[in-house]
Amino acid sequence: MIVGVLKEIKPEENRVAMTPAGVEVLKQNGHQVLIEKDAGLGSGFSNEEYAQAGAEIIDTPQQVYARAEMVMHVKEPLPSEYDLIRENQIVFTYLHLAANQELTLALIKSKAICIAYETIQKADGTLPLLTPMSEVAGRMATQQAAKYLEKAYGGYGVLLGGVPGVEPATVVIIGGGTVGINAAKMACGLGAKVYILDMCLERLRYLSDIMPSNCIPLMSSPATIRELAKRADVIIGAVLIPGAKAPKLVDRETLKIMKKGSVLIDVAIDQGGCFETSKPTTHSKPIYEIDGVIHYCVANMPGAVPKTSTLALTNATLPYALEIANKGWKKALEENREIKLGANVIQGKITYKAVADTFNLDYTPVEQVLS
Numbered sequence: 085m086i087v088g089v090l091k092e093i094k095p096e097e098n099r100v101a102m103t104p105a106g107v108e109v110l111k112q113n114g115h116q117v118l119i120e121k122d123a124g125l126g127s128g129f130s131n132e133e134y135a136q137a138g139a140e141i142i143d144t145p146q147q148v149y150a151r152a153e154m155v156m157h158v159k160e161p162l163p164s165e166y167d168l169i170r171e172n173q174i175v176f177t178y179l180h181l182a183a184n185q186e187l188t189l190a191l192i193k194s195k196a197i198c199i200a201y202e203t204i205q206k207a208d209g210t211l212p213l214l215t216p217m218s219e220v221a222g223r224m225a226t227q228q229a230a231k232y233l234e235k236a237y238g239g240y241g242v243l244l245g246g247v248p249g250v251e252p253a254t255v256v257i258i259g260g261g262t263v264g265i266n267a268a269k270m271a272c273g274l275g276a277k278v279y280i281l282d283m284c285l286e287r288l289r290y291l292s293d294i295m296p297s298n299c300i301p302l303m304s305s306p307a308t309i310r311e312l313a314k315r316a317d318v319i320i321g322a323v324l325i326p327g328a329k330a331p332k333l334v335d336r337e338t339l340k341i342m343k344k345g346s347v348l349i350d351v352a353i354d355q356g357g358c359f360e361t362s363k364p365t366t367h368s369k370p371i372y373e374i375d376g377v378i379h380y381c382v383a384n385m386p387g388a389v390p391k392t393s394t395l396a397l398t399n400a401t402l403p404y405a406l407e408i409a410n411k412g413w414k415k416a417l418e419e420n421r422e423i424k425l426g427a428n429v430i431q432g433k434i435t436y437k438a439v440a441d442t443f444n445l446d447y448t449p450v451e452q453v454l455s
Contacts, residue, residue, distance in 0.1 A: 091145065106405075119131070161175065173197065175199070216399065218261070219262060225322070226244075229320065232378050240345030245274040251277075252277050258321050321334070329355055334348070335360045339374060339377045
């Protein structure tokens, strides 16, 4: 199979979908790899390194799309790419379609095979291609919170961990999954007082067992969120419903009872955001203020640490990309339930129910397409 790796064009996105080591593995399995020129520079990988691994360096995205049977991105295709996607071409990347109707309709129109990293799911419910980026984003969320609490950025002027004789900051994390637990680890390690909320009692028991004493797991509810919001210096939104739009868990009214200079970090912004007042921001303009509360809603947080992120992402995506390339998309979907769950749009049909439901569009089970 001819696999094309595209340069990211989302603002300030420096990750790349494949490392030179990943290229070498694909080549060893008999596949041809096209790398768009300079695609890896932001992550510290030169064109020469890709060429040495066996890739062909391609000048333009148009040429990659024209030749590749499968194209790989990190972020979703942008409008300038919609018309380049070919019928039956495999598009393998993060899609987050439930937060983007324009992209959903464009992919339907393209009749391509669109497999989303974020909905590939193991039997135990874990999301193996979302996990590494969630680990990065969770840890970054606490780093960013600590920074934007500083007075220079309009923050409350609180050191996250305090000092002897001075109370530490209070951090509220909504969601006890991969993002939440990584954010909590960082916040606890810095000495903050941390509340981590979740709606699954088994998850709360697990968190209670493994987290240090300055982390308090609590059952999530609107009343609990409102009560903790009054005390919070930081609220980190870390909720995820696979493939679906994030629920709004902090409304505009709640902002009015929060401290002026407190910080909201919305890690769910890729899925529409879990705060009513959230809107996507960028690394160059990461924050804005509403009712005295600082909002950080960068939609590609791991893009700020591209070297770490690219290595972690390739570790996770390569086995699936290799299976799709080795078997072809149909056989890969038929034989691997995890990849089948990643199928969001196939040949003009929405095959992921949460996406269809979000936009009130027709849903076609993937089994029906395969048959």
